[in-house]
Amino acid sequence: MRTGIFALLLGLALNAQGREGHSGFYGGVLGGGGKFTGKVDYSTLNLEVGDNVSGYGLFLGYKTTKGNMTAGFEVDYLEYSGNIDLGVQATNYHLKAKMKHFYSASLLLGYMTADTVEVYLRGGYGKTHATIEVGEVTPIESDISFKMPVAGIGVRFSNDTSLGLKLEYRYHFNEDYKMSDNADFKSSANLFLVNLDYMY
Structure with missing residues (x-):
């Protein structure tokens, strides 16, 4: 049993030495979609709505690789396209939120599961900017920003190029x-x- 465990650890160590990947600065483009959820809390009424969002943007970062492990820092900017529009006739209540954009800075930690495949975790912080209308009869419009902790998980595929x-x-x-x-x-x-x- 101990011999088998030792052999497994030795194999992983040798494999790690053979996976020295790229280290350096990188940049690129991103895009996708998802769902934005908003909730308003009143003492007598809770309103919760959601809407699909889409977006595109840019990012820039730096990554270093040691054996199977990777670590990096990344900043990004994403333009949003999505709205929440809610009206409650009985109360003349109106809520409309239009997502504009967000930007964030994150730390990334990853593990190379193969020479060209990396699984990573993201943790960061940023801001979301939006326009919001809220109130009764004549809603008030305001430009607002939310502080925004970010968490994520992903996989990166690469080839023999950069x-x-x-x-x-x-x-x-x-x-x-x-x-x-x-x-x-x-x-x-x-x-x-x-x-x-x-x-690069």
Whole structure:
């Protein structure tokens, strides 16, 4: 049993030495879609709505590779396209949120499962900008921004060149926003993104 475990560990170590990947700066484009969810909390009424969103953008980062492990830092910018429009006739209540864009900075930690396949985790922080209309009879429009912790998981495929393709899921934890009528507007976003990158 011990001999088998030792052989397995030795094999993993030798495999890791053979997977010294690229280290350096990289940049690229990203795009995809998902769902934005918003919730308004009142003492007598909770309203929750969601809408599909899509977006595209750019990113720039740096990655270093040691054996099977990778670590990096990345900044990105994404233009949103999505709206939430909610009206409650009985209360003359109106809520409309239009997503504009977000930007964030993240740390990435990854593991090379094969010479050309990397699985990675993302953790970061940024801001989402939006226009929101809320109120009764005559809604008030405001430009707002949410602080936005980010978490994600993805896989990157590459070849013998410096080109790479990432498939990634991200979750945005938007902070609560206090609206003009003192209600709390809570929101989040689930995104599925495709990234194309080039490492220099």
